[in-house]
Amino acid sequence: MAAKVIFESLTEEAVCPICLDFFTDPVALECGHNFCRSCITHSWDKEGRNSCPECREEFTHRTLRVNRALVRLSEKARTLSRNGTEKGSKHHCEKHQEELKLFCETDKKLICVISAAGREHKSHSFMPVDEAVEIYKGQVKSTFKSLTSKKSDIQEMEQEQKENISEVQKDSHNLQSQVTSQFAELHQILAEKEQRILGDIREEEAAIIKTMEKNLEEIQENLNSIQEELSKLQEQIDHKDGVIFLKEEAGHKSRVIDETKTMLVVDGTLPIDKFDHTFFHNTALRETSDIINQGKPNTFSIVLFKTLLCSNM
Structure with a gap:
């Protein structure tokens, strides 16, 4: 003091x-x-x-x-x-105010020499603080080494998982590019096929209408002839001089109505079955697949078009 x-x-x-x-x-x-x-x-x-x-x-x-x-x-x-x-700054026992020099392995706590001799720690196992520090630091180092190794393994797993994710993303990107490319080709082929089919329909229409228009012209010519004859007959009916009427009427060998040939209306129905949507759709897909297969198709192309064919049958 x-x-x-x-x-x-x-x-x-x-x-x-x-x-x-x-x-x-x-x-x-x-x-x-x-x-x-x-x-x-x-x-x-x-x-x-x-x-x-x-x-x-x-x-x-x-x-x-x-x-x-x-x-x-x-x-x-x-x-x-x-x-x-x-x-x-050194640690001291709260009870005896002595420096904590021993480590009680039984209670896992630091004690002073006086506490070690007391009844509370009777039959307990003790060791010097320095020795306890060395032992427990060794355990901590062992745990640290084990955890470091585990960390390394997990980091490898993390890297592998990242690579797998990247690979899937890469494959997905490539697959999407192939789908876009193949469908672009498919759209082009189907567009060409569409134009050919539309051309065939227009040709069918033109051929049918040509026949029907020719028959319509004949019908109209016959109708005009009949109309002319009707006009003449009306003039004769309206003729006031009976003698002249008889002379003109006797001069006709036959009437137009006797000379008119039989007229028929030509059927102009388009062959709808030939251009049926389902038939055309399946045919277009098969023709598209055949066109692509004539080149050097890859596995993806074959699978794509087989899938399209199967889904539309």
């Missing part, structure tokens, strides 16, 4: 009144008070006058004398303070 009082008294004498820390480059003023050189010069510069911060005595000149005795005292006080701090 006395040593503590002496230590506190010593440290108070080695502390600068301005910074409240151990002196650094201590100097003495003319009044005898001591300060750190940097502290006192900064104080004078700040206040704009040369005065002592403790006694307030003012000086004409800045006279600073090095206090060598206080330099040595400050260094010793700083050393003692540092050692006291390091000593105080």
